[in-house]
Amino acid sequence: MSALKIERGASSHSAYDLRDYHAAGEERHTLAVIVDNEAGVLARVIGLFSGRGYNIDSLTVAEVDHTGHTSRITLVTRGTPAVIEQIKAQLSRIIPVHEVHDLTVEGASVERELGLFKVAGTGEKRVEALRISDIFRANVVDSTLESFVFEITGTPEKLDAFAELMRPLGLAEVARTGVAALSRGR
Amino acid sequence: MSRSMTGARMVVEALRDQGVDTVFGYPGGAVLPIYDEIFQQNDIKHILVRHEQGAVHMAEGYARSTGKPGVVLVTSGPGATNAVTGLTDALMDSIPLVVLTGQVPTFMIGTDGFQEADTVGITRPCTKHNWLVNDTDSLAETLHRAFHVATSGRPGPVLIDIPKDVQFATGTYVGPKQIAPPRYQPPRKGDTAAITRLVELMETAERPVFYTGGGVINSGPAASQLLTELVDATGFPVTSTLMGLGAYPASGKNWLGMLGMHGLYEANMAMHGCDLMINLGARFDDRITGRVADFSPGSVKAHVDIDPSSINKVIRVDVPIVGDVGHVLEDLLKIWKARGRKTSPALQQWWAQIEQWRARNCLAYKRSDKLIKPQHALERLEALTAGRDRYITTEVGQHQMWAAQFLHFEGPNRWMTSGGLGTMGYGLPASIGVQVAHPEALVINVAGDASWLMNMQEMGTAVQFRAPVKQFILNNERLGMVRQWQQLLHGERYSQSWSESLPDFVKLAEAFGCKGRQVHEPGDLDDAIREMIDSDCPFILDVLVEKHENCFPMIPSGKPHNEMLLGDEIAADDIGTAIKSDGAVLV
Numbered sequence: 001m002s003a004l005k006i007e008r009g010a011s012s013h014s015a016y017d018l019r020d021y022h023a024a025g026e027e028r029h030t031l032a033v034i035v036d037n038e039a040g041v042l043a044r045v046i047g048l049f050s051g052r053g054y055n056i057d058s059l060t061v062a063e064v065d066h067t068g069h070t071s072r073i074t075l076v077t078r079g080t081p082a083v084i085e086q087i088k089a090q091l092s093r094i095i096p097v098h099e100v101h102d103l104t105v106e107g108a109s110v111e112r113e114l115g116l117f118k119v120a121g122t123g124e125k126r127v128e129a130l131r132i133s134d135i136f137r138a139n140v141v142d143s144t145l146e147s148f149v150f151e152i153t154g155t156p157e158k159l160d161a162f163a164e165l166m167r168p169l170g171l172a173e174v175a176r177t178g179v180a181a182l183s184r185g186r
Numbered sequence: 187m188s189r190s191m192t193g194a195r196m197v198v199e200a201l202r203d204q205g206v207d208t209v210f211g212y213p214g215g216a217v218l219p220i221y222d223e224i225f226q227q228n229d230i231k232h233i234l235v236r237h238e239q240g241a242v243h244m245a246e247g248y249a250r251s252t253g254k255p256g257v258v259l260v261t262s263g264p265g266a267t268n269a270v271t272g273l274t275d276a277l278m279d280s281i282p283l284v285v286l287t288g289q290v291p292t293f294m295i296g297t298d299g300f301q302e303a304d305t306v307g308i309t310r311p312c313t314k315h316n317w318l319v320n321d322t323d324s325l326a327e328t329l330h331r332a333f334h335v336a337t338s339g340r341p342g343p344v345l346i347d348i349p350k351d352v353q354f355a356t357g358t359y360v361g362p363k364q365i366a367p368p369r370y371q372p373p374r375k376g377d378t379a380a381i382t383r384l385v386e387l388m389e390t391a392e393r394p395v396f397y398t399g400g401g402v403i404n405s406g407p408a409a410s411q412l413l414t415e416l417v418d419a420t421g422f423p424v425t426s427t428l429m430g431l432g433a434y435p436a437s438g439k440n441w442l443g444m445l446g447m448h449g450l451y452e453a454n455m456a457m458h459g460c461d462l463m464i465n466l467g468a469r470f471d472d473r474i475t476g477r478v479a480d481f482s483p484g485s486v487k488a489h490v491d492i493d494p495s496s497i498n499k500v501i502r503v504d505v506p507i508v509g510d511v512g513h514v515l516e517d518l519l520k521i522w523k524a525r526g527r528k529t530s531p532a533l534q535q536w537w538a539q540i541e542q543w544r545a546r547n548c549l550a551y552k553r554s555d556k557l558i559k560p561q562h563a564l565e566r567l568e569a570l571t572a573g574r575d576r577y578i579t580t581e582v583g584q585h586q587m588w589a590a591q592f593l594h595f596e597g598p599n600r601w602m603t604s605g606g607l608g609t610m611g612y613g614l615p616a617s618i619g620v621q622v623a624h625p626e627a628l629v630i631n632v633a634g635d636a637s638w639l640m641n642m643q644e645m646g647t648a649v650q651f652r653a654p655v656k657q658f659i660l661n662n663e664r665l666g667m668v669r670q671w672q673q674l675l676h677g678e679r680y681s682q683s684w685s686e687s688l689p690d691f692v693k694l695a696e697a698f699g700c701k702g703r704q705v706h707e708p709g710d711l712d713d714a715i716r717e718m719i720d721s722d723c724p725f726i727l728d729v730l731v732e733k734h735e736n737c738f739p740m741i742p743s744g745k746p747h748n749e750m751l752l753g754d755e756i757a758a759d760d761i762g763t764a765i766k767s768d769g770a771v772l773v
Contacts, residue, residue: 039318044310051311082498089495095315095335095370 028057029084029104030111030181033073036096037063044094045073054079054087058113058156058178070098074180076156101183108184114177115159120147121170129169136162147172193322194219194353197286200329202229203362206257208248208622209233210241214261215301216288219353224259233622233651236643238265240615242272242343243641246281247619250602251577253406255282255336256619262288263301266347267308271609273343274312278606279429280404282341284332285313291351292320305347314342319349322357330362339372340493341404372492376509376517384464384488384505385521391462392532393539394422397445397474400429400605401467401491401511403598409512410598413466414438416519420529423540425453427468429605432595442540446474447741448587451548451750452540454739457482458747459539465489467511470500471606480746490514548739548752549591558708560585560660560731564592564632567658570715576600577620577629581613581637584666584737589632611640614657618644621653628656628719635661636685645698648724656718657726662733663688670736691728698724706730 035041042061049056058076063069077087084102091100103109117138119129122145133140133150136158142149152162156179163174191199197220201209210233213221224232235241238260245256260269266287276283290299306318315335319325328346336344388394396417402409410433417424417440424434425442434441443450445457457463463485468474470489475481481501488505489497497506507514522528551561578593579602580586586603595601602620604612617631631638638659648655668683695702700723705714711729718727738753 040306040310043307047311082502086495086499089497089499093493093495098369 026078026080027084027104028076028078029102030109030179031073031075031077031088031091032099032101032103032181033075033091033097034064034099034101035071035073035094036098037069037071038096041071041094041096042073044096045075045091048090048094049077049087052086052090054083060178060180074178076179103181103183106183109181110184111155111179111181112153113156113159113179114151114153115162116141116175117150117152117163117166117171118147118173119150119166119170120172122146125169129166132162132165132169138162189359190356191359192219192223192354192356193319193325193348194223196322196326196357196359197329197348197353198223198227198230199359200326200362201257204330204333205254206230209257209259210235210244210248210619211259212236212238212241212261212265214265214288216262216290216350217259217265217286217348217353218288219350220259220286220288220348231622232259233618233647235615236646237641238268239271239611240618240641240644240647242269242276242283242285243609243612243615244619244622244644244647245283245285246272246276246279246612247579247602247616248623249276249281249283249619250403250616251599251620252623253599255284255333255341258283258285260285260287261301262290262305263303265301266303266305270308270312271607273309273345275604275607275609275612276343277312277314279604280341280400281343282336283343284329284336285343285345287345287347288353289318289347289349292349293351295349305345309345312343313345314340316345316347318347319352322352322355325352325357326359326361327365330360330365331368333362334368335370338370340401373508374492374510374513376490376507376514378517378521380505380507381514381517382521384507385518385525387462387486387488387505388420388422388464388522389525389528390530391422392530393456393460393536394420394462394464394533395442395456395460396422396424396434396464396466397426397457397468398424398430398433398466399427399468402430402433403467405467405510405512407598409467409510409515410434412512412515412519416515416522419519419527420522421533421537422464422529423456423537425449425456427471427474427605428590428603430468431590431601432598435596436594437596442544444590446471447476448591448737448739449741450591451546451739451752452543454741454747454750455543456540460485463487465491465503466515467491469496472500475500476741477744477746482747546752548750550754551735551738552754554732555708557732558706558711558729560588560662560729560735561592562708563658563660563711563729563731564588566711566715567630567632568593570712571628571630571719574628577602577617577624577627579603579613579616579620579629579631581631581633581640582608582610583634583637583668584662584670584735585632585634585637585660587667587737588660593632610637612637614638614641614655615644615647617655617657618648618651618653621648621655622651625653629654630656630658633657633659634666635659635663635688636665639685639689642694645695645700645724645726649699653724654722655724656721657724658715658718659691659726659728660731661688661691661728662731662735664733666735667737669734673734673736674742691726695724695726700724700726702726702728704728704730
């Protein structure tokens, strides 16, 4: 027997999450990645995911600080805890990456997505679509006699639910922005 | 003091300010302005290669033998794409390189211009970072930043793509001290609490082992000294990856030899049976771990690495320490000494066990007085060069593994081999890079016939620049390692793994304007090696060796460390069934 006594995963000095390496379950994590707003930075991030076989469920990017020249990439990914840890470590390794935040574990956060939904139809279906859009607090941003374009902001689940309801009512086209997220509080 | 000058001149100015004395390169249309500046100065030596891949491997050899970044200058399009293998090689082995590529003028980018390639796009995944410079005013700063990125943290290759109009235009030059401090500052010091935790574990460990890697070499010679001091003071056994050979001297009493797929029995058994594994600057590569699920099942594992993404990537560790190995070793020694230099008395039993494994004499091979055995050739090379400050490079394959097993390294930066990428064709150009950096040293490339042919054009470079590199070719007229795997795993169907129509290497040497000799009698070997060593010009020694020798020990793919194949255990007739088919899917 070894004279050493250390519990697996119990290292109190660990900068890493030492959960079971072989945990079967995949988790969904929302990451906020602050990067220099320079040419090719998005390609570096996407290339990392494709090159190492990680998943991207959703990705949004825009400059958030013009004077500081930084952009914020909000990325929704999926993987076992070990894979999620690797993704964060690998992202942090990219030279123009300033910070990587895992909003899923760093306390509460809000997530929002904007979607545009074109619903084509006439008669009762058209009326029903408008009625449901009201329930979802969607805005009508374009209208013809045979179609609407609804704008809706909410969680991805809310947008999913709206799309599901609109499908039998003539859902013709969908555009979604992907998730933007911020931590709650100060 | 900022000065106005052309972009092309800035390149030379920045290289000079960064202390660069040698550039490996090949001119072409898109870098002509820079070559014009190279022509008009004498501070920086330019080594004209024969192929851009050769330039990058030379720069790697230069970097690994000096600890300084290697610098490469090539043209756009094919110049850049030819550099890709070398960049990937340097990325895998964490070698600092600054590669400068020419590019078509900015106004032509995207038009499919002559010799245009999306160089930053192509090299993004095989560089630590890369830049396309769009205006001359930002060129100097980018050059200085490139050196910083290449050499800080975990080193690696960087690339700067410079369009031709940027080279011609005039801008303001700034020196390395005039730019804002870079944001990229990887931490060097490890967490003291974690290091103390490791010291506590070391004090009670009954079966500890140091597992060291290329990170110790990359950290600089001081790290190797500290490692040697710590190993000798604690009395713990030490093994190393292919990349880390020389960090602890092979003559040191605690040296177990290399570990891994073709590592020594005692090293792998110690890794499997240890109760404390201290990984210093290695990355649990698959050539090291074998089957991950059965990797060293009973040990507590500590891992020191400057790259946080290496930690818990393959093997879960209990004590992670992010930092530069040299700094961590210094703290480790200090804390261990301050706490009273304690180790467990059980260490003695551990060594007794290791001695039993060592007595297994895993490198034993069947000797012959008719044919030159490759192992014997390396033993003679070792004996006839022992005591000399000797630099060894290798190609990739059986000869590389035998060299790692049979040659002994007493210090860091003396062993240059393509570990991570396994690039055939690495050794010859790398040996030239080493020789350029150390003109008086004995530099030997241990090669196989097949690998050597992959970049043999660089013999021209060796001759032109009077780099007396010694090419020690273990010629079995086979792709030896491929043949070995086909024998072990593919029913002895030797698909495309022999070298037919090999050149006459002696005539080839003469054609290049240097010397060569062929040897096939074991009795002539020493004399041939002496002639090679004494040659003051590049020399090719074509050693005709046993054609079907296999490299053992071997951990077959998909097996744990304690299921090694040992050469003398396998009878010739059941060798084809020595490995089960489930291992065949792995590489």
